Amino acid sequence: MSNNTLILGLQWGDEGKGKIVDALAEGSEAVCRFQGGHNAGHTLKVDGEQKVLHLVPSGILHPSVHCVLGNGLVLSLPALAKEIQELKESNINFKDRFYVSEDCSLILPTHIAIDQVRDKEEGIGTTGRGIGPAYEDKIARRAVRFGDLKNIEDLKIKLSTLVNYHNQILQNLYNAQPLAFEDVLEELISNIDLYNNYHCKTQDLLKHWVKQGKNILFEGAQGSMLDIDHGTYPYVTSSSTTAGGLSSGLGVGPRHIDSILGITKAYTTRVGEGPFATELFDSNAEQLAKVGHEFGATTGRPRRCGWLDLKALETIVFINSVTNLCITKLDVLDGFEEIQVCIDYDQNQQPVYETFRGWQQDTSDARSFDDLPKAAQDYILFIEETLDCPVGIVSVGPSRDQTIYID
Numbered sequence: 001m002s003n004n005t006l007i008l009g010l011q012w013g014d015e016g017k018g019k020i021v022d023a024l025a026e027g028s029e030a031v032c033r034f035q036g037g038h039n040a041g042h043t044l045k046v047d048g049e050q051k052v053l054h055l056v057p058s059g060i061l062h063p064s065v066h067c068v069l070g071n072g073l074v075l076s077l078p079a080l081a082k083e084i085q086e087l088k089e090s091n092i093n094f095k096d097r098f099y100v101s102e103d104c105s106l107i108l109p110t111h112i113a114i115d116q117v118r119d120k121e122e123g124i125g126t127t128g129r130g131i132g133p134a135y136e137d138k139i140a141r142r143a144v145r146f147g148d149l150k151n152i153e154d155l156k157i158k159l160s161t162l163v164n165y166h167n168q169i170l171q172n173l174y175n176a177q178p179l180a181f182e183d184v185l186e187e188l189i190s191n192i193d194l195y196n197n198y199h200c201k202t203q204d205l206l207k208h209w210v211k212q213g214k215n216i217l218f219e220g221a222q223g224s225m226l227d228i229d230h231g232t233y234p235y236v237t238s239s240s241t242t243a244g245g246l247s248s249g250l251g252v253g254p255r256h257i258d259s260i261l262g263i264t265k266a267y268t269t270r271v272g273e274g275p276f277a278t279e280l281f282d283s284n285a286e287q288l289a290k291v292g293h294e295f296g297a298t299t300g301r302p303r304r305c306g307w308l309d310l311k312a313l314e315t316i317v318f319i320n321s322v323t324n325l326c327i328t329k330l331d332v333l334d335g336f337e338e339i340q341v342c343i344d345y346d347q348n349q350q351p352v353y354e355t356f357r358g359w360q361q362d363t364s365d366a367r368s369f370d371d372l373p374k375a376a377q378d379y380i381l382f383i384e385e386t387l388d389c390p391v392g393i394v395s396v397g398p399s400r401d402q403t404i405y406i407d
């Protein structure tokens, strides 16, 4: 019997997905990403050593785990090359276990230029990685895809039309500098080794693995409230970050997902602009940011902080069909006298809070539910009850072993 698990962030990203995927990858044969790009920043900490991954799936530290980038991603070749290079310098092996879908849409330097110049006007607070413009081209059926590197002459024709189009946007709409076609082409050609080494019809590979009964982890990037359809539009990313994105982004039907693990911090953070009902601006916000080291893993921007929003999470749990919850960064709440949780919104859409007594004890060494202070146990049980979903994992620190598994 296979045990394929989808792991998703339930908030605005940075819930600790990377840490949890790495911890669970031990017992699986493959970790596969299905959406997003190098806007993601997933932090792993093992034996005191920290690694931040942007594209490479968070199973890569386990030498026998296969890692896949599915068709649903938008792919920056220089970003991938840099990440692989750095990991190889730490003696991480990619041979015969890393696969990139030929159908990934490529992020070009012109996408990055458009994203950055446009965001100055629109103020979404994007990561500036070209994600939105690259997905636009995919949906408009004019993207250059990873598989197009197979034939350089055909690639040149396709790329020249696209770069010409991008340059018109840059010059005519934003009065910005165009990029030279030769430079864009050179960036692709100089990374041809990535194509030669890793290109794959990943949909066929996944079908084969699923039929073999391999245990697979599907790793979500970003978070559900950044979903293009279900998030806080327009302050969202441009991909389907919720469970629906998995089937389209890897070519694996929903029947092959055995469990869906939804990850939420014990509080809430957000990077970039957009609504955030439970955001705090007082000393509690400062304490969450300071103790939780709330700075973006991709852009280094400070993350906005606030209390947990169970009202919003209840909808998100439904949208994703979450079967189990994982609560991360519980230890960040250790010093608080009181903790608040949003359980509803009033008629003015202001949060209605339930107040909890804090525990003011160090939880970072807890390794079982029973090790946790009674007030922390009550907090977890309240989340479980309100969301009507069992909590299977609690994380009490950034390291792989600072993890509590609850049967």
Ligand code: GDP
Pocket: 009, 013, 014, 015, 016, 017, 018, 019, 040, 041, 042, 043, 044, 045, 291, 292, 293, 296, 297, 328, 329, 330, 331, 332, 395, 396, 397, 398, 399
């Ligand atoms: P991701 O994008 O969901 O993978 O999350 P990030 O890596 O961007 O951000 C999560 C941050 O919290 C990282 O710095 C992690 O090392 C850290 N982290 C993860 N889980 C815990 C936890 O339980 N406690 C603490 N204190 N830090 C954690």
Ligand code: IMO
Pocket: 009, 012, 013, 014, 015, 039, 040, 041, 042, 124, 125, 126, 127, 128, 129, 130, 131, 132, 220, 221, 222, 223, 226, 235, 236, 237, 238, 271, 272, 273, 297
């Ligand atoms: P991980 O996988 C947190 C946010 C950006 C911005 C919005 C749109 O580490 O959880 P984009 O560049 O995607 O067009 O930006 O989405 N955003 C993230 N916030 N974690 C992420 O990834 C994010 N990826 C994008 O800050 O508000």
Ligand code: MG
Pocket: 013, 014, 015, 040, 041, 042, 043, 297, 298
């Ligand atoms: Mg992150």
